[in-house]
Amino acid sequence: MTTVLSWDEWSARDGLGLAELVRSGEVKPEELAAQAAAAAALTNPRIEAVIECFDDAIADASAGGTDLGGVFAGVPFPMKDLGPTVAGRLQEQGSKFMAGNRPTSDAFLTTKIKAAGLNIMARTTTPEFGCCSSAENPEVYVTRNPWDTDYTSCGSSAGTAASVAAGVFPLGHGTDGGGSIRIPSGVCGLVGLKSSRGTFSVAPYASDYAAPVSTQGCLSRTVRDTAAFVDACRGGAPGEYMPYWTPEVPFLEMIQRDPRPLKIAVSHEWGPYRATPHIAAELERVAKVFEDLGHHVEWVVPTVDFEKAYAAQTTCYITQFAQTVNNLLRARGLETPPADLIEPMNIRIWEEGKDASFTERSDMQYAFNETSRAFGAFFESWDVILTPITARETPRIGTTEYLTTTSEPSPLAWFENLWGFFAYTPLNNLCGTPGLSIPMARHANGLPLGMHLQAAQGRDGLLLQLAAQVERSLGGDWHGGAKPAVHVTTEG
Structure with a gap:
């Protein structure tokens, strides 16, 4: 194999590092694309993260409209098989029901990604419609964690996380409706930012008004790649329901200097949910790292009605996923979901939420408002909240309780159990606030454990600054030289 x-x-090299090689003339974008395809071929038999690579984008990095003069200069980039459409490419959303679905136009964010110089040359795995914790239906695919293939890479940005961690791509696309960028980043040892509402457009098929909890973004190995991606790809399409914001100083510039000393509130006991003893101990250790960097660190739990907030989040998920399924059915003239093509919990969610009343949605919105105001008041006194990325250990492959292939009869009980695992990420989506997972800890079995930084709306740059400060303190190596068991350097 020639590389x-x-x-x-x-x-x-991260994405910006590869782009430097292109700009200097040392390599061509097509050579990078060919090497990424070779990397996928090496690692995919063991982690099943990349669904397909696009031969035409490998042969000609500008074929799909990529601007090779963009900041990423033709760097290979995978799209999660959910979210922004790419003209002419399959988007099957992890579902047998969507097999063969081929959009005919680029979403607005896709055009921004291409303008940033990213060569969209592959698509990566996701759970069906992004609705569970792992891309793990044996009838579709089973995506595994490259650090230990007995474990899941979580989700729903499962394949992107696994492929970036395995060294196939330097960064890749993800979506986050409750932690779907941050959780797989956390369990695969990556940097994952869920941005503030009003950063990335979901036009033309949705809007922040119609889909308030879900956003777009990337998973990467370095803070600067994430900063550059946000700088280049942010912004609203014409006709957005709400204004889109841009910071006064680009994030790529902001992260070059340390933040001022910050007030960091540390917690893990959120309403009915709390971390395992080992995860709580790792949180305590990481809190000391921030203290040693000169920040004021204190154990404080935000004054929030957590149970009410999680209940509202459950209502949001059930009613929105139900309508996602409903719209797909109507497009095909169907009245009910085919049981052989749509996973059982997604059918139960459809049944639970398809006839929800305006009153239920209104009550949900009141709870959203109350929760957002409570966190907003907390951020008047505190700059950052530090929690773990999850409250429980990363599940082994075959753990069905978090999957939409489960036999659990109640969607309400299923979501309640899900929040017990992903306790700390979903409320950022509810509030529209930023959350950032950085790889600062380990589970007891050695798997990566992300630490979760949260801040007030619009303070994404502060989180990236803080993460960059940690990254510099580690000499730029989050893992101290350790690499996943499945990695291009070992498979090649």
Whole structure:
């Protein structure tokens, strides 16, 4: 197998580092794309993260409209098989029901990604409609964690997380409706930002008004790649329901200096949910790291009606996923979901939510408002909240309780159990606030455990600044030289 870089050189460079090689003329974008395809071929048999690579984008990095003069200069980039459409490419959303679905136009964010110089040359796995914790239906695919293939990469940005961690791509696309960027980043040892509402457009098929909890973004190995992605791809399409914001200083510039000393509130006991003893101990250790960096750190729980907030989040998910399924059925003239093509919990969610009343949605919105105001008041006194990314250990492959293939009869009980695992990420989606997962800890079995930073709406740059400060303190190596068991440097 001929590659333009050694696998050590390939995995040592982030997206901006590869772009520097393109701009200097040392490599061509097509050579990078060919190497990414080779990396996928090496690792995919063991982690099943990449659904397909696009031969035409490998042969000609500008074929799909990629601006090779963009900040990423033709760097290979995978799209999660959910969210923004790419003209002419399959988007099957992890579902047998959507097999063969081929959109004919680019979503607005897709055009921004291409303008940033990212060569969309592959698509990666996701659970059906993004509605569960793992891309793990054996009839579709089973995506595994490259650090230990007995475990899941979580989700719903499952394949992107696994492929970036394995060194296939330097960064890749993800979506986050309750932690779907941050959770797989956390369990695969990556940097994952869920941005503030009003950052990335979901036009033309949705809007922040119609889909208030879901946003777009990337998963990466370095803070600067995430900062550059947000700088280049943010912004609203014409006709957005709400204004889109831009910081006074680009994030890529902001992260070059340390933040001022911050007030960081640390907690893990959120309403009915709390972390396992080992995760709580890791949180305490990481809190001391921030203290050593000069920040004021204190154990404080936000004054929030957590049970009411999680209940509202459950209502939001059930009613919105029900309508997602409903719209797909109507497009095909069907009245009920085919049981052989749609996973059982997604059918139960449809049954639970399809006839929800305006009163139920209104009560949900009142709870959203109350929760957002409570967190807003807390952020008047505190700059950052630090929690773990999850409250429980990463599940082994085959753990069905978090999957939409489960036999659990109640969607309400299923979501309640899900929040017990993903306790700390969904409320950022409810409030529209930023959350950032950074790989600062380990589970007892050695798997990565992300630490979760949260801030007030619009303070994404502060979180990236803080993460960059930690990254510099570690010499730029989040894992101290350790690599996943499945990685291009070992598979190649």
